[in-house]
Amino acid sequence: MPNLKEAQKRTNKKVLVKENEYFLNDALKVLGKDKKYFIKTYGCQMNEHDTENIKAILEDMSFIETDTMESADLILMNTCAIRENAHNKVFGYLGRIKHLKETKPNLIVGICGCMAQEEAVVDEILKKYKWIDIVFGTHNIHNLPNILNTSMAKKRLEVEVLSIEGDVIENIPVKRDSKYKAWVNIMYGCDKFCTYCIVPYTRGKQRSREPKYILEEVNKLVKDGYLEVTLLGQNVNAYGKDLDINYGMANLLEDVANTGIKRIRFVTSHPWDFTDEMIDIISKYDNIMPYIHLPLQSGSSKILKLMGRRYTKEEYISLFNKIKEKIPNVSITTDIIVGFPNETEDDFNETLEVVNACKFDSAFTFIFSPRVGTPAARMQDGICLKEKEQRLYRLNELINKYSLEANQKYLNKVVPVLIEGVSEKDDNMLVGYTDTMKLVNVEGSKDYIGSIVDVYITDIKTWSMNGKIKND
Ligand code: SAH
Ligand code: SF4
Numbered sequence: 001m002p003n004l005k006e007a008q009k010r011t012n013k014k015v016l017v018k019e020n021e022y023f024l025n026d027a028l029k030v031l032g033k034d035k036k037y038f039i040k041t042y043g044c045q046m047n048e049h050d051t052e053n054i055k056a057i058l059e060d061m062s063f064i065e066t067d068t069m070e071s072a073d074l075i076l077m078n079t080c081a082i083r084e085n086a087h088n089k090v091f092g093y094l095g096r097i098k099h100l101k102e103t104k105p106n107l108i109v110g111i112c113g114c115m116a117q118e119e120a121v122v123d124e125i126l127k128k129y130k131w132i133d134i135v136f137g138t139h140n141i142h143n144l145p146n147i148l149n150t151s152m153a154k155k156r157l158e159v160e161v162l163s164i165e166g167d168v169i170e171n172i173p174v175k176r177d178s179k180y181k182a183w184v185n186i187m188y189g190c191d192k193f194c195t196y197c198i199v200p201y202t203r204g205k206q207r208s209r210e211p212k213y214i215l216e217e218v219n220k221l222v223k224d225g226y227l228e229v230t231l232l233g234q235n236v237n238a239y240g241k242d243l244d245i246n247y248g249m250a251n252l253l254e255d256v257a258n259t260g261i262k263r264i265r266f267v268t269s270h271p272w273d274f275t276d277e278m279i280d281i282i283s284k285y286d287n288i289m290p291y292i293h294l295p296l297q298s299g300s301s302k303i304l305k306l307m308g309r310r311y312t313k314e315e316y317i318s319l320f321n322k323i324k325e326k327i328p329n330v331s332i333t334t335d336i337i338v339g340f341p342n343e344t345e346d347d348f349n350e351t352l353e354v355v356n357a358c359k360f361d362s363a364f365t366f367i368f369s370p371r372v373g374t375p376a377a378r379m380q381d382g383i384c385l386k387e388k389e390q391r392l393y394r395l396n397e398l399i400n401k402y403s404l405e406a407n408q409k410y411l412n413k414v415v416p417v418l419i420e421g422v423s424e425k426d427d428n429m430l431v432g433y434t435d436t437m438k439l440v441n442v443e444g445s446k447d448y449i450g451s452i453v454d455v456y457i458t459d460i461k462t463w464s465m466n467g468k469i470k471n472d
């Protein structure tokens with residue numbers, strides 16, 4: 001059972017690296033024979049990547065993937081706890097699954113991911129959703145075969161959620177969604193404890209992977225023909241600080257760049273740990289993408305302090321300008337929360353001021369959502385939802401204006417685009433991303449899928465652009 005108080009603790013217990021922890025005996029290898037699985041994933045890239053691990057584990061157990069919930073024998077929901085609406089979506093979806101289960105009693109239903117790490121959620125499942133079969137958390141994905149086995153044998157709800165993170169398991173298999181782009185975890189957990197955020201509780205203490213395992217993984221991806229890696233962590237700039245090896249994010253970026261992989265990006269950077277050394281390395285290597293996601297959260301130093309972000313408005317702007325100056329054509333995106341407890345009109349105007357100063361390439365914007373157990377959820381809040389919604393609207397108008405402006409700089413230019421596939425909207429168009437993470441719809445032959453090509457940009461929109469392959 002999850003426990004928030006336990007999850008908040010940070011101990012000095014040494015994190016071990018385990019190379020053989022994931023193991024299936026012969027019986028587990030056939031547990032899913034003739035059965036199909038369906039996974040629905042919510043949340044961030046970390047969760048997307050966890051789903052890639054879960055898929056591979058299930059396939060090791062002989063389950064086969066299906067893309068409709070109705071045809072599945074096992075339905076898993078990999079959930080996110082970051083905001084209230086993520087919660088509501090999951091509970092809404094569970095209603096649909098319940099109907100299915102009524103007509104298909106042998107259907108196995110599981111909940112995993114960040115919501116499973118929340119005490120209140122598991123309590124609710126135990127009270128109102130007893131028909132669910134398995135609940136497991138973010139720290140024990142490698143144990144899924146045993147959890148499933150126990151639940152299937154006993155035909156009852158099996159809950160296994162660990163509040164204290166475990167060790168770093170290095171032999172979990174992966175079934176990647178793309179043949180060209182890959183997620184690579186470089187660290188787990190987060191120790192920043194921003195006052196609004198649930199992640200340090202659901203993902204545990206910061207644990208960096210040792211560089212040799214990361215580099216082995218990237219080298220293998222290069223050999224397998226992958227073109228792009230995204231280095232994943234909640235706060236990647238703090239990479240290595242828990243390892244005692246005098247090796248940080250700048251070192252890792254340089255070593256990954258030297259593997260020869262064509263494109264490298266990394267998410268997410270906290271402004272606090274962004275070093276000059278990192279900026280130098282990013283500008284030095286052509287295969288490190290000039291794209292940085294640098295969450296601002298608020299433009300008011302007073303609110304930033306209440307959020308526990310450890311930087312002021314001025315410090316953010318000066319870091320932003322330094323990055324812009326030193327990395328040519330860099331694209332910088334951000335995250336902003338409006339309506340933090342007692343954010344005044346003046347505080348909000350300061351956020352707009354920073355947006356006007358930085359002119360972000362784009363931004364994810366959110367209304368503050370109180371998360372049980374976090375300090376911000378206990379703060380008095382005199383601002384009503386309607387006011388917060390209006391602020392979000394005003395903020396989005398400004399963000400969109402600058403997104404369009406940033407995109408306009410690409411008109412009539414030639415830019416490298418990694419062509420990922422065919423557009424969902426138009427079968428005759430290809431889609432891909434520039435090295436600055438701009439979405440481009442491209443006219444051209446399907447033979448280009450899976451390669452990086454020069455594209456001439458012909459048309460600009462707020463969230464995408466159109467182009468055609470040069471020389472085609
Ligand atoms: N580790 C990343 C962000 C993870 S969560 C970082 O530090 O940047 C992604 C975004 O969700 C955050 O940047 C923040 O803008 C938003 N977010 C997190 N908790 C939230 C909450 N309680 N209410 C609203 N937005 C939140
Ligand atoms: Fe949450 Fe802050 Fe950690 Fe990001 S850095 S995951 S916002 S606590």
Ligand code: F3S
Binds near residue numbers: 042047079114
């Ligand atoms: Fe959500 Fe967990 Fe990611 S709370 S944003 S899935 S780390």
